[in-house]
Amino acid sequence: MNFIDRSRGCLLHLTRFAALGLGAILLAACTTTTIDRGTYLADTRWHAQNADSRVRxxxxxxxxxxxxxxxxxxxxxxxxxxxxxxxxxxxxxxxxxxxxxxxxxxxxxxxxxxxxxxxxxxxxxxxxxxxxxxxxxxxxxxxxxxxxxxxxxxxxxxxxxxxxxxxxxxxxxxxxxxxxxxxxxxxxxxxxxxxxxxxAGVGAWPDAPTVSAHLAGRDPAAPVDVLGLQRKLARYGYEIATDGVLDDRTRRVFAAFQMHFRPRDYAGNPDAETEAIAEALLDKYAGTELPETRPAP
Missing domain, CATH: 3.40.80.10 (Peptidoglycan recognition protein-like)
Known part of the structure; x- marks a missing residue:
């Protein structure tokens, strides 16, 4: 008889393998179904553990x-x-x-x-x-x-x-x-x-006290280093050059970030408040859910 190819065979093998600690695995295999797809049968009794949803x-x-x-x-x-x-x-x-x-x-x-x-x-x-x-x-x-x-x-x-x-x-x-x-x-x-x-439990948001701590008394509109802000937004997830150049492409990324997290002002300027928000988000989420490395844009 083939290895667990019928329910009767499953029961016989289940008894035999119980002493080896394989009973739970075999039982799971025995309780699944075969799907008739018209021109072939799909045996779904075995389930791979190394899989996840396409939705990320x-x-x-x-x-x-x-x-x-x-x-x-x-x-x-x-x-x-x-x-x-x-x-x-x-x-x-x-x-x-x-x-x-x-x-x-x-x-x-x-x-x-x-x-x-x-x-x-x-x-x-x-x-x-x-x-x-x-x-x-x-x-x-x-x-x-x-x-x-x-x-x-x-x-x-x-x-x-x-x-x-x-x-x-x-x-x-x-x-x-x-x-x-x-x-x-x-x-x-x-x-x-x-x-x-x-x-309501959906999405990310910076903690206001952390933003204030990173702002450290600076004027929120004070200019900051473009390269530093580029690197922070790249680390968070955006596709952005890290070359220190404040061109139109970089401004559009800054504006997108500001529209999401500071919608009252999304002019795309590299200012201290934007930097503080980015730092607060990285403090909050970088240790648990941000990839450690990303390909260069």
């Missing part, structure tokens, strides 16, 4: 169009996202209704050319959430931003908290499109609710 990042976006157009574009054109959170979600049985467009185990086309913490092309390793929001809005008083309504924020928190819990996504890997593609994108914008998400 959560990427936030805004749609820049209304709900109806968002659903049409994201289901019929060359872009997609796993979820769309309406700006005014329907409520059923006391819970918000969120649109799921792509199964989580499949790739959605939401991040494009992207980079975070050494990983490129985040479409293959992330879940993408689109939030219905117009983003920048021109008014008679100048350019402004559409806010995220409380009902939408509540729905987003529920969704994001569920995702990061199920996939054990670390706080520093909950990011915006502007974080992973700062040369191309500015969504989800300066009004995105990063702090409420953090308060």
């Amino acid at each position: 990042f959560l990427v936030m976006h805004y749609t820049e169009i209304d709900e109806a157009k968002s659903l049409r574009v994201l289901t019929t054109e060359g872009v997609s996202a796993h979820y769309v959170v309406p700006d005014a979600p329907d409520i059923e049985h006391g819970e918000p209704v969120i649109f799921q467009l792509v199964p989580e185990n499949q790739r959605a086309w939401h991040a494009g050319v992207s980079y975070w913490q050494g990983t490129t092309e985040l479409n293959a390793a992330s879940i993408g959430i689109e939030n219905v929001n117009l983003g920048p809005v021109d008014t008679p008083q100048g350019r402004g931003w559409q806010p995220y309504p409380p009902a939408q924020v509540d729905a987003l928190i529920r969704l994001a908290k569920d995702i990061v819990t199920r996939y054990n996504i670390p706080p520093t890997r909950v990011v915006g499109h502007s974080d992973v593609a700062p040369q191309r994108k500015i969504d989800p914008g300066p009004l995105f609710p990063w702090k409420p998400l953090y308060d």
